Amino acid sequence: MRSLLRAELARVRARPLVLGVLVVVTLGAVGLVLFGWWDTRPPTGAQVEAAHVQLAEAERLWQAEGEAVVERCKELEAGARAKTPEVSFGCDAMAPVVEAYLPYRPDLATVLVERLPTVWLMAVIGMLMTGVGLVTAEFRSGAIATWLTFAPRRGRVFLSKLVAACVAALVVAVVPTAVALGGLVAVCALNGAATGVDAVVAGGLATSAARWIAVGIAATVAGHGLGFAVRHAAGVTGIVVWWAATVESALPLVLPAAGWVRTSTNLEAWLTGQATYTVVTCVADPRSPEGRFCEGLVHTVGAGQGALATGVLVAVTLLAGWLSFRLRDVT
Known part of the structure; x- marks a missing residue:
């Protein structure tokens, strides 16, 4: 298994996809650093x-x-x-x-709290692309069939590719975060903005970073499973668009009580500690001109529930990918 994993990591390093995603996300982080410099520049x-x-x-x-x-x-x-x-x-x-x-100038703590979540969101998207692209590239080029002649045990191949994709995805997340963090600290110091960050803010940022990394790993695993199940990047894109249109947008309108099913709600609950959705209930009321009285009931989704729902979804995609790879021919 170790030799197979080393070989997979070497193949990942040779893939231009990982470098391309890393460069794009890092450029986004550099752009946010420039915005930080603009916000903290001294008054004229x-x-x-x-x-x-x-x-x-x-x-x-x-x-x-x-x-x-x-x-x-x-x-x-x-x-x-x-x-x-x-x-x-x-x-x-x-x-x-x-x-x-004088014009308002945020301090370092404010800049970090405002800018780093955007970097982490871009990193999660990049990690999803990494998980999908590494798998679909294997099927598109036909390399997966050749690889199975040297490593015929599909379970080990599936697992080694998953671990290698997660390692590559971590690089996609860590490097832009380091660039953004170092850059924002540097521009705040250069512009003379307050550079002190108290322990509470630092602890909150560290906790948020860990939660975002967990979301990114989940996205990588889900992308890995979808890549094996569909075997084409366009197909994975279609599934994501369908999910966004039906579950994320249409379902809460048709069935408001199913608001807890939305991935966005569960991710918000995991990232922030809780999320809410509203279900409108109506009862007969003769005193009302419309003959009924409607009231919005707010429901709360906790961080644990959000993590569980997201984990189940990721597990389903991973299982679908494994079954497809195990039972279907690769050619």
């Missing part, structure tokens, strides 16, 4: 001058009305604290400052 001299003019006017008004504004703020704060003791309106920090009149 004209913007600084205009901010000081606005600050001077605000300070003039503050000298006349500031004391009354602070007093009113403290009255409102005291009333709010009667219900919520820990509330704070920041009344002692209401004096105008020049930063309030």
